[in-house]
Amino acid sequence: MNATLAHEPELASVPARRSGAGADRLFGLVTVGAAWLVLILLGGAAASMAWGGRLAFKTFGWHFVTSREWDAVAGHFGAFVPIVGTLVTSGIALIIAVPVSIGIALFLTDIAPRWSRGPIAMAIELLAAIPSIIYGMWGLFVFAPFMAAHVEPWLSDKLGPLPVLGALFSGPPIGIGMLTAGIVLGIMVIPFISSVAREVFGAVPTALKESAVALGSTRWEILSRVTLPYTRSAIIGAIFLGLGRALGETMAVTFVLGNAHDLSLSLLMPSNSIAAAIANEFTEADTDLYRSSLIALGFLLFVVTLIVLTIAKLLLLRINRQLGRTH
Amino acid sequence: MAIPARRRIADVLAFGFATLATVFGLVWLTWILWTTLSEGAKALTPALFTQMTPPPGSSGGLLNAFYGSAVMILLGLLIGAPIGVAAGTYLAEQGRYSKLASVVSFINDILLSAPSIVIGLFVYELVVRPAGHFSGYAGSLALAMILLPVVVRTTDEALRLVPNQMREAAFALGMPRWKVTWQILYKAARSAILTGILLGVARIAGETAPLLFTALNNQFWSATLNAPLANVPVVIFQYALSPYDEWHELAWAGAFALTAFVLILNLLVRFLARKGARK
Numbered sequence: 001m002n003a004t005l006a007h008e009p010e011l012a013s014v015p016a017r018r019s020g021a022g023a024d025r026l027f028g029l030v031t032v033g034a035a036w037l038v039l040i041l042l043g044g045a046a047a048s049m050a051w052g053g054r055l056a057f058k059t060f061g062w063h064f065v066t067s068r069e070w071d072a073v074a075g076h077f078g079a080f081v082p083i084v085g086t087l088v089t090s091g092i093a094l095i096i097a098v099p100v101s102i103g104i105a106l107f108l109t110d111i112a113p114r115w116s117r118g119p120i121a122m123a124i125e126l127l128a129a130i131p132s133i134i135y136g137m138w139g140l141f142v143f144a145p146f147m148a149a150h151v152e153p154w155l156s157d158k159l160g161p162l163p164v165l166g167a168l169f170s171g172p173p174i175g176i177g178m179l180t181a182g183i184v185l186g187i188m189v190i191p192f193i194s195s196v197a198r199e200v201f202g203a204v205p206t207a208l209k210e211s212a213v214a215l216g217s218t219r220w221e222i223l224s225r226v227t228l229p230y231t232r233s234a235i236i237g238a239i240f241l242g243l244g245r246a247l248g249e250t251m252a253v254t255f256v257l258g259n260a261h262d263l264s265l266s267l268l269m270p271s272n273s274i275a276a277a278i279a280n281e282f283t284e285a286d287t288d289l290y291r292s293s294l295i296a297l298g299f300l301l302f303v304v305t306l307i308v309l310t311i312a313k314l315l316l317l318r319i320n321r322q323l324g325r326t327h
Numbered sequence: 328m329a330i331p332a333r334r335r336i337a338d339v340l341a342f343g344f345a346t347l348a349t350v351f352g353l354v355w356l357t358w359i360l361w362t363t364l365s366e367g368a369k370a371l372t373p374a375l376f377t378q379m380t381p382p383p384g385s386s387g388g389l390l391n392a393f394y395g396s397a398v399m400i401l402l403g404l405l406i407g408a409p410i411g412v413a414a415g416t417y418l419a420e421q422g423r424y425s426k427l428a429s430v431v432s433f434i435n436d437i438l439l440s441a442p443s444i445v446i447g448l449f450v451y452e453l454v455v456r457p458a459g460h461f462s463g464y465a466g467s468l469a470l471a472m473i474l475l476p477v478v479v480r481t482t483d484e485a486l487r488l489v490p491n492q493m494r495e496a497a498f499a500l501g502m503p504r505w506k507v508t509w510q511i512l513y514k515a516a517r518s519a520i521l522t523g524i525l526l527g528v529a530r531i532a533g534e535t536a537p538l539l540f541t542a543l544n545n546q547f548w549s550a551t552l553n554a555p556l557a558n559v560p561v562v563i564f565q566y567a568l569s570p571y572d573e574w575h576e577l578a579w580a581g582a583f584a585l586t587a588f589v590l591i592l593n594l595l596v597r598f599l600a601r602k603g604a605r606k
Contacts, residue, residue, distance in 0.1 A: 023503060023505050024504045024505050027504065027505035027508070030413050031413045031414065031417035031421050032417055032427070034410045034411075035413075035418065036431075037410055037414065037475075038438065038475065038476070039430070039431060039434055041438065041472055041475065042441075044453070045441075045445055045446065045448075045449040048449050049445065049449065052448070052452045099344075100351055100352060103344050103346075103347070104348050104349045106341075107345040107346055107348065110342075111345055120349060123356055124352050127352065127356050129529060129589055130533075131533020131534070131535070131585055131586070132535070133533065133535045133564060133582070133585075134585065134586050136564075136567070137363075137563065137579070137582050138359045138362050138363065140567060140568075141362075141366075187352075187355045190352055194352070218330060218337070218338035219338055219341070220340075220342070221334070221337075221338075248440075248442020248445070249442070250442065250443070250444040250535075250536040251560075251564065255568070275444050275536070278444055279536055279539055282448075282539065282540050283540065295448055295452070298444065298445055302441070305440075305442055306441065310437060313433060
């Protein structure tokens with residue numbers, strides 16, 4: 001307590017009343033303890049998963065991440081397919097969400113009539129409030145059939161015959177698969193990226209924009225040459241934030257990805273993701289090795305998302321400092 | 328001065344795209360909400376609130392699931408909110424300029440976006456495995472861990488908005504620090520902190536992944552927290568993926584109730600925040 005008070009000399013010089021000193025100490029201890037709990041939560045989660053997954057890591061070594069084989073009966077577990085599935089679906093999600101989010105931010109800062117900005121922004125942010133299981137159910141019962149009936153036949157007709165690209169869009173249009181999962185994920189991360197983008201677009205100094213206008217820039221040129229370069233690190237931070245969300249998203253993906261442990265080049269085919277594999281199989285895991293492999297998957301997911309989110313946070317800290325905020 | 332056609336077209340295209348992007352975002356929201364509303368309304372019956380989750384192929388309700396969810400959210404709130412407020416108080420008050428506070432603040436923001444399924448695995452290792460069975464307690468603990476970072480962040484922000492003069496005036500009167508925080512700062516930031524807690528409740532109400540390996544599910548009425556406990560999200564998950572029509576219908580009813588609850592809380596939070604800002 002004394003150490004922290006020393007930073008606020010004007011407070012340290014206040015004579016503590018006898019009755020207050022003990023209670024103050026206790027109150028200080030409680031709040032510090034609670035703050036430590038936040039750190040312990042993160043450390044404990046990482047440590048418990050490393051511990052729970054140790055059997056899988058010890059048994060398979062590096063093969064755990066490079067092997068494609070996931071065979072519960074034979075007791076062989078390789079995480080290559082879920083890892084690829086996670087990365088591919090998150091990649092599709094970003095391809096969709098990034099341009100859309102920047103478009104939304106631009107619309108809300110420059111185009112929309114002023115009265116409509118608040119309500120539209122709120123509606124977009126509500127996308128983030130809808131529980132992910134609702135996305136999953138809607139994806140399974142409404143969106144996947146829609147994809148199977150209208151979008152995927154068209155894709156495999158038009159793009160399927162093309163060289164290289166065609167391989168990505170071949171296969172039967174069953175609706176459930178990496179493309180559908182990626183699109184649903186994309187919708188889910190739009191609000192996270194667009195709300196940061198909107199905030200930083202609004203924080204670009206007016207003088208900069210006005211100078212560009214004075215030089216005869218069109219509004220598109222202001223966006224591409226002034227606003228985006230000025231907010232670059234925050235936008236990249238927001239993209240990483242969205243990526244962190246997409247990588248760890250569980251329920252929505254579990255519904256529409258198909259839980260297939262086969263590696264397929266086609267985006268129309270079912271696959272698996274780390275989170276979906278855990279959600280689908282954990283309660284069925286009947287051997288220690290099986291359970292340990294799933295926890296090891298969780299450990300990998302946790303470490304990767306922590307790295308991605310740390311990068312996001314560092315990039316966002318920088319712009320906040322530019323804007324003169326403390327956090 | 329005329330702008331060359333190429334630049335003008337780029338301008339129009341960019342703005343057309345921005346407008347389309349916004350429409351694109353709103354279309355999904357409308358589509359998802361419409362589906363949930365129309366499918367849910369069809370399945371909404373009084374039995375929903377009076378009967379238990381049925382065995383395959385027969386009709387029933389979600390009473391036990393509603394009860395389990397309510398109890399776990401409440402207990403998660405009771406565990407998570409006080410710790411969150413205390414930690415947020417440390418970040419904004421006691422530790423405002425300390426190294427620990429900036430580290431905790433950073434980690435807290437990461438926890439806010441960390442995958443919730445990982446929390447489920449953590450609680451599984453921490454509680455379920457040692458105890459040997461799934462339980463409502465484990466589910467509550469998992470929900471508390473997800474609620475915690477939300478409350479920490481909003482409490483921190485709420486307390487930082489309290490003007491410094493208030494602290495100085497209170498200290499000048501010789502009040503001890505805990506009393507300043509308790510009687511003055513909390514009072515000033517009360518509605519903002521409450522808003523944060525409500526936001527946290529909205530977040531944990533829809534969480535499914537962390538409950539899968541902690542509370543699991545229970546088809547029957549069970550009031551004890553020391554056993555697997557039915558809850559709305561996991562019931563939706565299991566019933567939606569089942570092949571039975573009756574179960575699908577119940578899943579939609581649950582989805583409707585869940586979405587309505589979460590959206591109403593969110594709108595309430597926004598309303599309160601706006602009212603607070605106007606003050």
